[in-house]
Amino acid sequence: MPRENLTQKRERAAEIEQRMFEHYGEGACSLDHVDPFTLTVAVILSAQCTDAAVNKVTPELFARFGTPEAMAAASIEDIEAIIHPLGFFRSKAKNLKACAQTVLAEFGGEVPRTMVDLQKLPGVGRKTANVVMCQAFRDPQGIAVDTHVFRIAHQLGFATRNDDTPEKVEAKLMKIYPQPDWLYINHQWVHFGREFCVARRPKCQECFLADICPSSGK
DNA sequence: ATCCCGAGGG
DNA sequence: CCCTCTGGAT
Incomplete structure (x- = not known):
């Protein structure tokens, strides 16, 4: 399979982000807080x-x-x-x-x-x-890469084996996703990571990204 | 046994 | 770069 170029990654990312919005909206923060x-x-x-x-x-x-x-x-x-x-x-x-x-x-x-x-x-x-x-401030300066985002970025083919730190994964994602999306990626992906793209056994059969995920079924 | 919304220190 | 801190859930 020919390597996907940046433009193609961005197009696929846009489709993924649209589907994430359909499933999770803006991705509510699951940590209780008031300020x-x-x-x-x-x-x-x-x-x-x-x-x-x-x-x-x-x-x-x-x-x-x-x-x-x-x-x-x-x-x-x-x-x-x-x-x-x-x-x-x-x-x-x-x-x-x-x-x-x-x-x-x-x-x-x-x-x-x-x-x-x-x-x-x-x-x-x-x-x-x-x-x-x-x-808190609705002012995205980067993308929060936690264990879910780190794993899913690799699964979706937006990071490679070489991207072995959260910082490297964040840099890759920031090139692929437009800045306004940075607000939502962490929370949407955390929800997605808990529901479908779980660490142990991803539920690719039920996943709404299966048709555009290079890791689906692997 | 492995994973969970990492950060600090050596 | 590595190691340590820590307990509960599955």
């Missing part, structure tokens, strides 16, 4: 655990420490006790407190609105910063 700070907290907590598990602990967490002021003043032990069912609870608790302190000390109590400043917050890397820029 940029609680979204940032929820995304930090979501590393290596399911969103459902995060949503189970955030009601109590936000009730007690739902603002930068409250979180910055909280004890690490109290935060750990609440988020304990999640993975990496020690480092996450430390990061949440330091993150809140940084928001207060460096950014006047407001979650910053640029990729550079967001990534100055402890616990916030490129993926989390991308989610906050898209979901």
Whole structure:
């Protein structure tokens, strides 16, 4: 099969994006939150655990420490006790407190609105910063590549074996998809990754992209 | 046994 | 570049 060129990838991506909209709309964020700070907290907590598990602990967490002021003043032990069912609870608790302190000390109590400043917050890397820029500020500066997006990009043939880091996959996707689509790709693909393109055994027989996916049935 | 909306540190 | 942090679900 001849290698697909960039123009062809873009055309296929446009068709995929249209179908994603038909199935998932703009892709609702499945992490419960009420503002940029609680979204940032929820995304930090979501590393290596399911969103459902995060949503189970955030009601109590936000009730007690739902603002930068409250979180910055909280004890690490109290935060750990609440988020304990999640993975990496020690480092996450430390990061949440330091993150809140940084928001207060460096950014006047407001979650910053640029990729550079967001990534100055402890616990916030490129993926989390991308989610906050898209979901909270509607200002896409990149594409959040998590485990789902990473896997699906390879399955769809938009990334190669050589693209072995989230950064490389993100760069490929940013060339293929127009910037307005960056807002929706992460959430739509996460839903898609849970429903059809699951890691273990993709449900290609039922998948609505099977006819335009190079990995279908493999 | 493997996976889940990663980030920090060495 | 690698390693570590972590527990629950399937």
